[in-house]
Amino acid sequence: MFRLLLPRRPLIGSLCLLSAGSSRSCSGSSPPGLPSSQVRSTFLEFFRSRGHRLVPSAPVRPRGDPSLLFVNAGMNQFKPLLLGTAPPHSMLASLRRAANSQKCVRAGGKHNDLQDVGKDLTHLSFFEMLGSWSFGDYFKEEACSMAWLLLTEHYGIPADRLYVSYFGGNAVSGLPADLETRNIWLEIGVPPARLLPFGLKENFWEMGSSGPCGPCTEIHYDHVGGRDAAKLVNADSPEVVEIWNLVFMQYSREADLSLQPLPLLSVDTGMGLERLVSILQGTVSTYSTDLFTPLLQEIHQRSGVQPYGGRTGAADEYRTDMAYRVVADHMRTLSVCIADGVHPGMSGAELVLRRILRRAVRFCVEVLRAPQGTLAGLVPTVAYTLGDVYPELHREADRIMDVINDGEAHFLSSLQQGSRLILRTLDRKNYKDGVFPASVAWSLHRNLGFPLDLVDLMLEERGVQVDQKDLQRLISESQVKSGGQKGVQSQVLDVLSLAELQCLRVPHTDDSLKYRYSLQLDRYVFPACHAAVLALYDGRSLVSEVEEGQRCFVVLDQTCFYSEQGGQSHDQGYFTRDGLQDVLFPVEAVVQAGGYVVHQVTAAGPLKTGDQLQLHLDQVHRLSCMVNHTATHILNFSLRKVLGDSVQQRGSHVSAERLRFDFSYKGLLDVSQLQQVERCVHDTISANQIVHSEELPLDKAMSIGGVRTIDEVYPDPVRVVSVCLTASELLSDRQSDRQVSVELCCGTHLLRTGSIEDLVLVSERQLVRGISRVIALTGRRATKAREDGQVLSQDVDSLLARLSGSAPSSLDSAQRLAKEVGLLSDAVDNTPIPQWQRRDLQGRLKALQRSSNTSVRKLETREAAALAQTLLREWGGGQFLVRSVHMDSLQMVMKTVNQLSAAAPRSHVMLLAHQSHSGKVLCACQVPKDSPFLSASDWAVAVCRHLGGIGGGSELVAKGTGSSNDITEALRWAEQFACQTTER
Ligand code: ATP
Ligand code: MG
DSSP states (O other), X not given: OOOOOOOSSOOSSOOOOOOTTOGGGGSSSOOSSSOHHHHHHXXXXXXXXXXXXXXXXXXXXXXXXXXXXXXOSGGGGGHHHHXXXXXXXXXXXXXXXXXXXXXEEOEETTEEOGGGBTTBSSOOSEEEEEEEEEESSOOHHHHHHHHHHIIIIISOOOGGGEEEEEEOOBTTTTBXXXXXXXXXXXXXXXXXXXXXXXXXXXXXXXXXXXXXXXXXXXXXXXXXXXXXXXXXXTTTOSSEEEEEEEEEEEEEEOTTSOEEEEEEEEEEEEEEHHHHHHHHTTOSOGGGSTTTHHHHXXXXXXXXXXXXXXXOSSSGGGHHHHHHHHHHHHHHHHHHHHHTTOOSOSSHHHHHHHHHHHHHHHIIIIISOOOTTHHHHTHHHHHHHHTTTOTHXXXXXXXXXXXXXHHHHHHHHHHHHHHHHHHHHHHOTTOOSSEEOHXXXXXXXXXXXXXXXXXXXXXXXXXXXXXXXXXXXXXXXXXXXXXXXOOOOOOXXXXXXXXXXXXXXXXXXXXXXXXXXXXXXXXXXXXXXEEEEEEEEOSSSEESEEOTTOEEEEEESBOOOOOSBTTBOOOOEEEEETTEEEEEEEEEEEEEETTEEEEEEEOSSOEETTOEEEEEEOHHHHHHHHHHHHHHHHHHHHHHHHHOTTOOEEEEEEOSSOEEEEEEOSSOOOHHHHHHHHHHHHHHHHTTOBEEEEEEOHHHHHTSTTOBOOSOOOBSSEEEEEESSXXXXXXSGGGTTOOOOEEEOOSOXXXXXXXXXXXXXXXXXXXXXXEEEEEEEEHHHHHHHHHHHHHHHHHHHHHHHHHHHOOOSSHHHHHHHHHHHHHHHHHHHHSOXXXXXXXXXXXXXXXXXXXXXXXXXXHHHHHHHHHHHHHHHHOOOSSEEEEEEOOSOHHHHHHHHHHHHHHSTTSEEEEEEEOTTTOEEEEEEEXXXXXSXXXXXXXXXXXXXXXXXXXXXXXXXXXXXXXXXXXXXXXXXXXXXXXXXXXX
16 A cells, blocks of 8 residues: 655645555545546636537447447547548537446446456546547647647646657557657657657557557656656556547558548547546545545445455455445446446447446345345435436336335345355256356356356355356357357448548539428329439449449439438339439448438349339338328327426337337336326327428527427538427417427328328337337238227137036037147237227236136046046056057157056056147156156156157156057066066
């Protein structure tokens, strides 16, 4: 442990001595120094006053970037800008200077600091990154000067505590040292001894295997001071930590790994707020700052364990301190993620979150010995420390607590289940060799979410070890099956091709025709579209022509095709080429890239730039998308009207076949709520109201009362889609309190609501606690769903009527009825019908299922008893009763065996039922309770194996199947086996 020296220059606020492990850090009072809120605001104000636009933090769930599990750096939301794919009229495209404080999670994928969390004092799984950017504006010199000025003058950090690393070049990659940056630092006044060159790993930044990249320069802080700490830079020392990374994007890494100069030079910087705050509050530990102390204090109060001591190391007595850190860190991560819509689940980011939750539960229960519910109880404190900047934490606090409580309860019950499974496995008779089966450990992990180290721990206590070799095999098999982490989705046009298009002054695609349709005599009329090929891309570079059969991406001067965006599927259709009218070029996908609409086409004939095309839109498909999109808006509005204002859209997808809508709501809707929502939608449909679309400046659009927005980057101006009243009417005072559907949306919509014709909610389920998903059909599909619902309802009625007459008298008819009920239940579960009706029918069928199963069971017992009587009469008595019977259900064979055993408790009973049509043999047996030599399971296993099948069971009763065409031989073999075994 070491002590901090007082900084030579006074900081804003006053610093005082504070050792890493000081118990003052969790005394409940604020740590000394500049409060974190002011550290954050000082940063933002510094850059704002230097022309940077302040951009809100993006949610931690990445938007449309499959290469990321979580947002892990401030630049993630600006990636389209660096790649040149930002929509031309968006706020993003107009950015030249920006700054923000970004919520970052580094718990999976390329950046994963989870293994360090709790062990050290500087790596968190959730942290805030203070970032500043220049997009084609200033470059290295201004970036370095501003960073230095802010740290040394505004925050007052002594310059002699700072060290700077820069890129020292790499001969193998042919990359020169970044001497330009070195010189800039020298001029700023950083002494050469504090300017340190590092290699590719530390000081060259790449976005992925291809794309923008460049050298970076990092600022490090020595917490001790008064010495030469150059050797400790980038050496994993807790005393010298990296605080700020300044990246200079100047190259593009090509698919062939070559580096090309980037058309737009950019700066991307990121500094960890918590690390900066720890410096300004005079502590080496991010946990001893005001961002954490209230949380540690709360953990102390709720668990009653000794106060946080701030110690690190592997020793047992430090485990409590580590648990404090893990729980505090994980609770911040969980709260932020759940508020942003990532929930503990079974794959991708959600699986990572599930593990984080379970890790938090373990530390809380095992080390801190805190009662169940402690974790959720910390959510308000997380909201208290971060909620002023991220108000969603206050808004969503109840939901976050519910999700955490659920997850905790589920895990604790899995723990119990798991412990039982481990004990059962250990108690098994044939288990003696000290090596625990890997398959059981793996199943605990896969199915019950048991961390593997926990399995090890529990086994260790019993002196047993998991079969590690076999476990490794299972782990690698599962990785192969899941395909590992998915690669970065290839971009339609790479950054250089987009820049080249811009350089060649290829104009952005005019796609306004997608909105230019009209309604004439109840028919939608879509405009014809003739277009010229402006550019062709073959997947690697821009080309002037493509050959027949080649897949290519086509940029046109104009298009009527809607590109995939805003949750609406892209249009379908095909092109024909002038002069080659009978050759169709089917359009496979349509996407947006930096103002260009790119059509993915497989060339059915040669195609070159300058060719004139006729665009043929699949109008039926388009109209269905329009119907479903407008219906989505009306559904959104109706849900809110019926369920209340707290309902928030959480996602949606519109295709020609159906619409899917996710929203926040506390539970499942009941039958009456489902009906009310449908009725509300129908009212709007039958009123045949006008659907208005209008472009407005973004700030004006946002000020419309009741406007529905989602977490999206909207273009400016933005399109406003409203039902019944125009956006301008809604903005006028007179109409501002009218409740109508109004959303910011770039989709294509109907002109009148009547064209939806009908809407049926065919499914509703909870994705996770607090988030529901409904699926709806419209038009003819909806009507068909209603008709199918009617038919199924009548089927259920008539079945009920039949049953209410009299109970089935024979087993055969009871089984037929049970089968009928089963089939009908399947149909009710799986046919698209109104969801409210499904719930109703499921309820009625459940009762029917229960009563038909009971009568089957009763009649089976009766029949088995009768057959047992006959067999007993024919049998002369003795030690063995081995017979064949005519039965087609293993359950019945077993029941008969039970009856026989009850009547002849000292005999070994086995029945075989031969199925003449298939040759299959069903086998069931029971042995006397005190049979010392022959266990039922050994007997069934042996007989079934002899018949080429498998069997199993317990000591007393067992069953199985095999196949044979000689049942007499099978009976003889079975009896002989039993005789020989009991004689031995
Ligand atoms: P380190 O080497 O310390 O792990 P890094 O090189 O991964 O950091 P960058 O990707 O350069 O970090 O991120 C920029 C800044 O964000 C860092 O200088 C640091 O201040 C902060 N930071 C990065 N990772 C974390 C983390 N896990 N917890 C807290 N702050 C972090
Ligand atoms: Mg770094």
